[in-house]
Amino acid sequence: MPRLSVQSRAAAVRTAAPRERIVTGARRHFFAHGFRSVTMDDLAAELRMSKKTLYEHFPGKAVLLEAVVATKFDQVERELAAIADDASRDLPDRLRALLTCLRGHTEEVQPSFVRDVAREAPELFLRVRERRRAVIQRFFGGLLREGRAAGMIRKNVPERLLIEALIGMTDAIVNPQMLEELALTPKAAFSEIITLFLEGAKTEKGRRKL
Numbered sequence: 001m002p003r004l005s006v007q008s009r010a011a012a013v014r015t016a017a018p019r020e021r022i023v024t025g026a027r028r029h030f031f032a033h034g035f036r037s038v039t040m041d042d043l044a045a046e047l048r049m050s051k052k053t054l055y056e057h058f059p060g061k062a063v064l065l066e067a068v069v070a071t072k073f074d075q076v077e078r079e080l081a082a083i084a085d086d087a088s089r090d091l092p093d094r095l096r097a098l099l100t101c102l103r104g105h106t107e108e109v110q111p112s113f114v115r116d117v118a119r120e121a122p123e124l125f126l127r128v129r130e131r132r133r134a135v136i137q138r139f140f141g142g143l144l145r146e147g148r149a150a151g152m153i154r155k156n157v158p159e160r161l162l163i164e165a166l167i168g169m170t171d172a173i174v175n176p177q178m179l180e181e182l183a184l185t186p187k188a189a190f191s192e193i194i195t196l197f198l199e200g201a202k203t204e205k206g207r208r209k210l
Contacts, residue, residue: 019057021047027068034112035065035120065121073131076105080139091146092209098139099194107187114186115176133167140166144201152206162201169193 025047029038040061044051058064083089083097118125141163147153153162172178173189182189202210 018049018053021049022054022057022064023067023071026064027071030065030068031109031113034110035061035116037112040064062121065117066124069117069124069128072105073135076102077135077138079105080135084139084142091143091150091152095143095147095210098143102194103187103191106190107185109186111176111179111185114174114179118176129171132170136167136170137163147201147206147210150205152203152209153201154203157201162197165200166193166197169197 022043025043026038029043029046038061040054040058041051043049043064044054047054058067079101080098083094083101086094086097089097117128141159144153144159144162148155148159170190170193173182173184173193174186179186179189184192198206198210
C-alpha cells in the first residue's frame, strides 16, 4: 500500500470523525511533548475545534490519555498479528519485520511521555506494562517456539524463562528513571534490549539466519 504524503495525512485527519481527530491530534502531541505540557485548550486550538466539542467526546485529559494509549496498543497488535500470520514469510523475515514494526512504534514515544504517565497516571502506567507483557508473550512467544523447533533458538533454556527475561529487561530499562540515567529514547532502549536478548537466545544456526 502506498504511503500517504504529509498533506494527504493532514487532509485525512481534518475529514475524520471528531473523536478520531481528537485522539490522533492528542497522540501526536502527547507522545512528542509529554502529557503534562499539552492542555485541552491547546488541542482544541490545534484541531480548530471548539472546546465544547472536545469536552463532549472527552470530559478530561486523563480520559483522552487512556484513549490514546488504547488506540496505540490496538494498532501495534493489529500490525504485529498481520506480520506473525504472514505464511509467505519465513521465520527470520517475520522476526525482522516484527522488530522493525516495534522499533517504528517506540520511535513515536519520547521519554517525556513515559515520565509524565508514570508520574501523573501511575495506574495507567501499570496497565501499560501489563499490556506490553501480553504483547511480548503473544508475539515473541510464538516466534520463540518456532525458532526452537527450527533449531535457531536454544532449547536448553525453558521458553518461560526466555520470555520472562525479555519482559524483565524491558520493564527494568524502559522506565523514566533508567531512560534518563542511560540517556536513551524508548526506541534506542528497546533496540538494545532485543539485541542483547537475541544474542543470548540464538544457537549457532540462529546466528547465521537471524
